[in-house]
Amino acid sequence: MEDLKIRNKVNFIFSALFAFFAVQFALNAYAADNLEILLSKYPAQSPRSAAELSTQLLNLGPEAIAKLCERLDPNGESDDHAARYAISGVAKHVSNTNFSKNRGTVERGLLDAFEAELDPEVKRFLFEQLQLCGGNRSVDVLENHLSDPVVCSDAARALAAIGTKKAGKALVRALDGGANECKGAVIQSLEHMQFEPAVSELAKLASANDSLRTQALWALAAFGTKKAGDAIHEITGSIADPRNTGLANLYLAYAESAVREGNTRDAAEFAAEALHHEAQSQVRCAALNILADADPETAHDEAVIGLSDLDPAYRQVARSIFHEFHRPVWQTPEKGSETFDAEPAFRMLFNGEDLTGWRGDTDGYVAENGVLTCRPGGNLYTEEEFSDFVFRFEFKLTPGANNGLGIRTLPTGNAAYTAIELQILDDDDEQYAELQPYQYHGSIYGVVPAKRGYLKPDGEWNRQEVVVRRHHITVILNGTVIVDANTQLASENGTMDGRDHPGLARTKGHIALLGHGTVVQFKNIRILEL
Amino acid sequence: MAAAFTIVPRRALGGAGFTAPSEELTKAVIGVGGMGKGHLSYEGARLVAVCDVDRSHLNEVLEATERGVKGFHDYREVLARPDVDIVHIATPPHWHGIIAAEAAKAGKDVWCEKPMTRTIGEGQKVVEAVQRYGRVFRLNTWFRFRSEFYGFGTPTAPIKKACHHRMFGWPLKITIGSTTGFNWKFQWSGRTDLTPQPVPDELDYDFWLGPAPYKFYHPHRTHGTFRGYWDYDGGGLGDMGQHYLDPAQYFLEKDDTSPISVELDAPQQHPDAVSSFRRIVFTYDDGCQIVLDGEGADQNAAYIEGPEGKLYPKLESDIPNFQKKLDELPDLPPRITDFSESVRTRQPFALNETSAHRSCTLVNLGKIAMQLGRNLSFDPIQQRFIDDEGANRLVDPPMRAPWKI
Numbered sequence: 001m002e003d004l005k006i007r008n009k010v011n012f013i014f015s016a017l018f019a020f021f022a023v024q025f026a027l028n029a030y031a032a033d034n035l036e037i038l039l040s041k042y043p044a045q046s047p048r049s050a051a052e053l054s055t056q057l058l059n060l061g062p063e064a065i066a067k068l069c070e071r072l073d074p075n076g077e078s079d080d081h082a083a084r085y086a087i088s089g090v091a092k093h094v095s096n097t098n099f100s101k102n103r104g105t106v107e108r109g110l111l112d113a114f115e116a117e118l119d120p121e122v123k124r125f126l127f128e129q130l131q132l133c134g135g136n137r138s139v140d141v142l143e144n145h146l147s148d149p150v151v152c153s154d155a156a157r158a159l160a161a162i163g164t165k166k167a168g169k170a171l172v173r174a175l176d177g178g179a180n181e182c183k184g185a186v187i188q189s190l191e192h193m194q195f196e197p198a199v200s201e202l203a204k205l206a207s208a209n210d211s212l213r214t215q216a217l218w219a220l221a222a223f224g225t226k227k228a229g230d231a232i233h234e235i236t237g238s239i240a241d242p243r244n245t246g247l248a249n250l251y252l253a254y255a256e257s258a259v260r261e262g263n264t265r266d267a268a269e270f271a272a273e274a275l276h277h278e279a280q281s282q283v284r285c286a287a288l289n290i291l292a293d294a295d296p297e298t299a300h301d302e303a304v305i306g307l308s309d310l311d312p313a314y315r316q317v318a319r320s321i322f323h324e325f326h327r328p329v330w331q332t333p334e335k336g337s338e339t340f341d342a343e344p345a346f347r348m349l350f351n352g353e354d355l356t357g358w359r360g361d362t363d364g365y366v367a368e369n370g371v372l373t374c375r376p377g378g379n380l381y382t383e384e385e386f387s388d389f390v391f392r393f394e395f396k397l398t399p400g401a402n403n404g405l406g407i408r409t410l411p412t413g414n415a416a417y418t419a420i421e422l423q424i425l426d427d428d429d430e431q432y433a434e435l436q437p438y439q440y441h442g443s444i445y446g447v448v449p450a451k452r453g454y455l456k457p458d459g460e461w462n463r464q465e466v467v468v469r470r471h472h473i474t475v476i477l478n479g480t481v482i483v484d485a486n487t488q489l490a491s492e493n494g495t496m497d498g499r500d501h502p503g504l505a506r507t508k509g510h511i512a513l514l515g516h517g518t519v520v521q522f523k524n525i526r527i528l529e530l
Numbered sequence: 531m532a533a534a535f536t537i538v539p540r541r542a543l544g545g546a547g548f549t550a551p552s553e554e555l556t557k558a559v560i561g562v563g564g565m566g567k568g569h570l571s572y573e574g575a576r577l578v579a580v581c582d583v584d585r586s587h588l589n590e591v592l593e594a595t596e597r598g599v600k601g602f603h604d605y606r607e608v609l610a611r612p613d614v615d616i617v618h619i620a621t622p623p624h625w626h627g628i629i630a631a632e633a634a635k636a637g638k639d640v641w642c643e644k645p646m647t648r649t650i651g652e653g654q655k656v657v658e659a660v661q662r663y664g665r666v667f668r669l670n671t672w673f674r675f676r677s678e679f680y681g682f683g684t685p686t687a688p689i690k691k692a693c694h695h696r697m698f699g700w701p702l703k704i705t706i707g708s709t710t711g712f713n714w715k716f717q718w719s720g721r722t723d724l725t726p727q728p729v730p731d732e733l734d735y736d737f738w739l740g741p742a743p744y745k746f747y748h749p750h751r752t753h754g755t756f757r758g759y760w761d762y763d764g765g766g767l768g769d770m771g772q773h774y775l776d777p778a779q780y781f782l783e784k785d786d787t788s789p790i791s792v793e794l795d796a797p798q799q800h801p802d803a804v805s806s807f808r809r810i811v812f813t814y815d816d817g818c819q820i821v822l823d824g825e826g827a828d829q830n831a832a833y834i835e836g837p838e839g840k841l842y843p844k845l846e847s848d849i850p851n852f853q854k855k856l857d858e859l860p861d862l863p864p865r866i867t868d869f870s871e872s873v874r875t876r877q878p879f880a881l882n883e884t885s886a887h888r889s890c891t892l893v894n895l896g897k898i899a900m901q902l903g904r905n906l907s908f909d910p911i912q913q914r915f916i917d918d919e920g921a922n923r924l925v926d927p928p929m930r931a932p933w934k935i
Binding site: 044051081088089095128131153188280283285314317457480481484 | 724794796864874919921
């Protein structure tokens with residue numbers, strides 16, 4: 001009796017096991033069939049069917065995805081197309097934040113594939129999928145490959161894309177020991193991720209490891225923290241050779257990162273070093289631009305000096321910074337009339353009501369309701385004298401209008417020669433069709449021609465800004481730079497009109513409106529002395 | 531404090547305001563296997579150097595140019611030369627961003643082939659480098675300021691004028707496809723059956739790949755057919771996209787912004803090889819739309835459709851007396867369309883880094899939608915996707931060390 005019971009039990013167990021395996025076999029076969037059927041549908045013909053196929057694949061579970069990985073042929077010799085479409089399709093599908101709950105299924109499937117020996121090409125393909133949809137679950141397998149010179153670069157990139165603290169820590173660990181060739185990729189990934197805890201390790205590498213020093217320094221420059229800045233300073237000293245563009249750019253890269261971090265003190269310090277020691281145009285430009293973000297007041301002072309710099313690129317940067325600082329706030333027009341809010345540092349020279357502050361042909365000009373009209377008249381001079389300044393005003397031309405802006409003038413005389421005259425002219429009028437280039441609107445009369453084409457039609461108000469600093473004059477009409485010249489250089493081999501212009505040497509004088517017999521109107525006349 | 535000593539080329543000092551200085555500008559062309567050859571003869575600067583990672587391409591060009599032009603293998607040596615003012619970049623797109631940014635940091639002005647950059651992230655970095663380092667940049671597309679606009683049959687100036695003066699109303703929808711004069715060139719598709727081939731002796735394949743992931747060599751990946759692979763470009767969309775989309779962006783006054791949504795209809799894309807799309811629609815915040823009609827489906831589509839009128843190729847319109855009305859409206863102010871003038875005056879070119887980055891972003895938005903196979907929402911200020919981690923990982927993917935931007 002006991003024997004029979006035991007035998008029955010054993011039979012039962014064997015039957016149960018048999019049934020279990022039979023069912024498993026059937027299920028696997030069913031799954032395998034389903035997988036084959038699914039594979040035959042790739043590539044999907046539309047976004048919707050691609051999503052459907054991915055959903056079906058997800059339902060088959062990570063085992064199915066791992067099975068697909070087995071089909072990958074590194075040399076493209078068997079037809080693994082469908083597998084590639086399926087694997088990449090499902091990785092893309094779960095990379096959508098809305099489907100991220102399914103990411104685990106895909107990651108597990110891909111990671112399981114690594115249990116087998118895989119060809120590097122296959123590994124790279126899988127890392128690429130993890131780069132797109134991987135998370136913390138994938139970090140360990142990726143970390144294991146950081147010392148494999150064949151695929152460490154791809155593994156490091158996937159970790160950088162995953163971007164979590166766990167990924168960062170794995171990368172930092174890989175900096176210790178092992179071959180240099182992989183460390184370069186690891187350093188670059190830490191830089192890409194901006195993984196701040198890596199700074200001390202990177203600093204150690206930069207000090208100790210000759211072959212990785214440059215890479216480690218540049219990686220440090222991507223971090224804008226005080227710690228990174230201190231490390232850079234310690235390792236490089238300071239900028240010794242002004243022509244060492246590489247080092248200057250390293251400092252600028254750090255300063256840029258520091259601005260981003262809000263570490264304005266270090267940013268300003270590094271930017272200032274680059275500004276004062278470097279001779280190359282682009283480095284000075286970048287230094288001034290970064291300084292403008294880190295320390296606007298200092299940058300403004302440098303910009304004022306920069307307005308007359310010999311380098312046109314630097315001058316342009318200086319002007320932009322200056323304009324940012326002293327930006328007029330233009331109101332949107334109501335019924336065609338525009339007003340503006342006076343820039344705080346600018347001083348109105350014309351009070352809008354009368355000719356206080358002006359002398360000369362006061363009968364030829366009339367002030368009314370904010371507008372100063374040349375009736376026509378002759379020359380009207382400011383009572384004050386100015387040296388270096390930014391002068392802003394608006395003017396409206398009538399057909400054939402001809403006037404002029406005198407700069408650093410004497411109280412009398414022909415300002416075009418005894419001082420400097422910036423032409424005010426209705427360029428498109430027929431009578432002016434055959435003039436010399438230096439006679440058109442905005443030109444430094446007789447000396448530097450202005451760019452043409454930026455005047456508004458007659459009867460509309462134009463905005464003009466004139467920057468006068470030492471020998472440099474810039475004229476900006478309706479937002480476009482139409483003159484940007486150093487008058488000394490422009491006249492060193494003689495002036496364009498062939499005449500003497502002693503006024504170019506003057507360093508101080510009045511500002512004048514030089515009427516030449518036509519009606520022109522002015523308003524919002526203001527100045528900022530430099 | 532002592533003023534910094536400045537090394538400024540004599541030609542930059544501007545002896546007489548805007549008249550041509552006596553010293554000419556110089557240029558180097560990087561990438562001379564294909565489009566780069568055309569750059570050799572572009573006016574405005576004298577060629578002093580050429581560079582290519584394929585020795586046979588380099589030698590072919592050196593033999594055909596004047597003596598005195600130097601040949602280089604490594605673009606970094608070109609950027610280090612003080613006698614180069616302007617750098618022309620005609621490599622495949624996966625290199626554009628790195629070389630453009632480094633050129634700016636080396637003090638060079640940049641004339642870059644389209645598409646400007648392979649990714650949105652690189653485009654942002656190029657804009658930053660060009661602007662921070664005080665350089666001027668232009669892209670090698672030109673339809674927004676000259677030439678006949680492909681099958682449309684007229685230049686773009688009258689189109690811009692009409693849109694600016696709201697002759698069609700606002701917002702506008704622009705349709706770009708075979709029925710409105712534009713061919714999407716899907717022949718630039720990649721192959722999915724590549725097998726490893728030996729690298730030719732004259733090609734430095736590792737350098738050619740640069741920042742792109744390592745994949746085994748096959749000639750179809752490189753030179754004349756690189757456009758078929760996501761790693762380097764984006765098929766017909768990558769090739770022609772910026773030419774077609776830049777003027778559209780200009781008409782819609784969107785040079786400083788991007789769409790908020792991208793809708794896609796396309797077959798599933800292979801992970802490596804690019805194929806085609808049927809339809810991509812970009813929608814902006816204000817309702818303006820750009821439709822990329824890959825199949826030529828919209829047989830009767832107007833090129834521009836607005837609430838108050840339509841515009842068809844050859845400047846035909848359903849607005850009565852369209853041409854006469856257009857002629858009566860004032861023209862727009864001029865911009866700089868001669869790159870050497872931009873270089874000398876430091877004023878931005880008509881198609882500069884900002885506008886080019888934004889029109890390239892249209893191309894890259896389309897590419898990301900295609901690769902992922904779904905619609906996307908985009909934040910035009912942050913320049914990142916909304917609620918789409920995968921798409922954001924494609925904005926700024928890590929580059930293969932040691933190359934980085």
